[in-house]
Amino acid sequence: MSTKSLTLKVPTNYDEEKPCERVVTTRTAGDGFGxxxxxxxxxxxxxDANNDVPIVVxxxxxxxxxxxxxxxxxxxSAIAIELEESVKPAxxxxxxxxxxxxxxxxxxxxxxxxxxxxNNTFYASIFLDREGRQLEVDxxxxxxxxxxxRTGAKILVDERIVDDVRSARRKAKVDLEGQSDSEPEIEAELELDESSETKSAPPSDAPKDKWTEYLEKLDPEDFGKYKM
Known part of the structure; x- marks a missing residue:
């Protein structure tokens, strides 16, 4: 069953990893979430079928x-290679x-x-244990x-981040219901339409052979087109 998807204005700076929903928060730099x-x-x-931007779910x-x-x-690609165990670089x-x-x-x-x-950008930390000490790396x-x-480490997310993004999705849905055809597009996406055809890669729930085929067709030269 297809879910509704809106066109999104995508950030061009992929160093700043964005949520798929526009999140409005009053927190300032350094506040954190705890x-x-x-x-x-x-x-x-x-x-994203509208603009070919990868999304990790x-x-x-x-x-x-x-x-x-x-x-x-x-x-x-680094994530996909690890998810698809049959594809390993030399x-x-x-x-x-x-x-x-x-x-x-x-x-x-x-x-x-x-x-x-x-500022609508996610931040993360890697926590290392060494000789009885724990180190935090931005x-x-x-x-x-x-x-x-690659290490089997736990993946944790601040609960308030998840809740803020969910609230933004609900607000976008309410705004969409009251939006006329003549109004501008909303800078938010309610749900990914995983049943629709994508231009570059299979959906997240596609069979493994589909991701294998996608990875094998990737051109390493294309990676240079995106900021790291």
Whole structure:
């Protein structure tokens, strides 16, 4: 069954990983969100059919809540390769190198946390355990997720981030219901239409062979077109 999807004005700076919904918050830089953190898992990847922007889909481990984050193609490929176990690069990729470096230094990845949302941009941290100490490393969510998939580390998300994004989705739905055909497009997406055809990649719930085919067709030169 198809879900309703709106055209979205997509940010061009993929260093700033955006929610799929426009989130309005009064918090300022440095405020953070704090606790509690809820366990989530990478449910898959999809492509916004309107603009070919990759989206990583996170789902609550013991609940129905979902969080979608726009990411770049390079980071999406790093995540997709780990999700699709039958596709492995001949040489270590950046996140493989990061994992090996952490291990060689005698540290382990305890967990990663998407723990802040400022100016409509997600922030994350990687938490390392080494010799009885815990170190926190600032990270983009996509890099933290790619590393978590490679190390088996827990993925945690600040509950208030998820709730803020859900509230924005509900507000967008109300605005859509009262919008006439002549009004401008809303800068929000209610739900991904995973049943519609995408231009570049299969939906997140597609069979593994579909993602295998997609990964095999990726041109590494295309990665240079997107900021890292």
């Amino acid at each position: 606790m509690p953190l809820i366990p989530m898992q990478v449910a898959g990847l999809t492509i 996170l789902k609550e481990v013991d609940g129905p809540r979902v969080l979608r984050i726009y990411i770049g193609y390079f980071e999406a 040489r270590p990729m950046t996140h493989d190198l990061l994992r090996s470096t952490i291990e060689q230094l005698g540290a382990t990845v305890s967990h990663i946390a998407i723990n802040d949302l400022r 990270s983009r969510p996509s890099d933290a997720l790619a590393l978590a998939l």
